[in-house]
Amino acid sequence: MNDIDETGKTVAANVRRLRAQRGLTTQQLAERLEGLGRPILANAITKIEQGRRRVDVDDLMALAIALGVTPNALLLPHEARGEHQPTAMPEPVTQGVLWFWANGTMTLPSSADPTVEGVESGEEAEQHQAEFRSQAAPQAVHPAALFAHLVDLKAAVDAGVEMVRSTRALASTVAGVAAKNADIWTAVADGMKEVGEGDRQLEELRVQLAALKEKAAEAEQPR
Structure with missing residues (x-):
């Protein structure tokens, strides 16, 4: 065993x-x-x-x-990201592709599927895909199953639209925060610039004061 x-x-x-x-x-x-x-x-x-x-x-x-x-x-692995090599698979395959394969939606890559040997033209490949879908998930052709699939698809689309709306709202909020922060940092920069300017003026005053002290000391010296 x-x-x-x-x-x-x-x-x-x-x-x-x-x-x-x-x-x-x-x-x-x-x-x-x-x-x-x-x-x-x-x-x-x-x-x-x-x-x-x-x-x-x-x-x-x-x-x-x-x-x-x-x-x-x-x-199958719970995550659709990354790669996985199930039992008897000749090489690792993207986990998302494995899920499509397991659900009967599409075949495995030709390098991991021994049944595609001899399939060369695009028409042959398309025929192979159609044969796979009919054998892997024949219930998919049933109208009730198709309707259920469409309902699921609509739910997925609705979720995607809501995500886009939420993303836009989030982007707008982030943009507002960024703009607000930009104003704040601009104000801080201006303030620091003023502080720097004040320091420069203070230094000039110190130089002038030192020069005045030197002149006063010279004036007090006896001639």
Whole structure:
């Protein structure tokens, strides 16, 4: 039997992270799994999180349901940034690309996908992408699924618009603060300039006073 590889380690980390985020103890998660008809003992969950117990596909599905996520959320790194090299992947791949691949949106880069061997022209590549999408996520062609996707897309667009608005408001606020600070620093600079000018005038007075003292001393000397 193969050792637990990179994907197994990712599953372990995600189970541990998601359980903690939901405020569940291993015993509470075990009780959820038992209620779902796929019991895993609390100490076995601990071993899973430590990478000392293998998770088969049935356990993976049960854990995803019990934790309220998709199986992909257990199989892939939580962050979309950086690179990751899952089990059997010949080379690291950008984690964002891995998520697109796992969701059935696009294929892996050709260097990491042995099925693209012999695909050369743009037309062949496009046909390969279409075949991948139809096989990887056939439910995506269902009208209800498409509608749900569009609803999600609209929500994402709305969130993006709100972020842009918030960013503009933040930029305006920052610009106002910067302008205010610029006025303050200009005033400070002018004040320091005046202080410097005053120091220069004071120094001139000191020189003149020293010259007067010298002349007074000369005048007091006997001739």
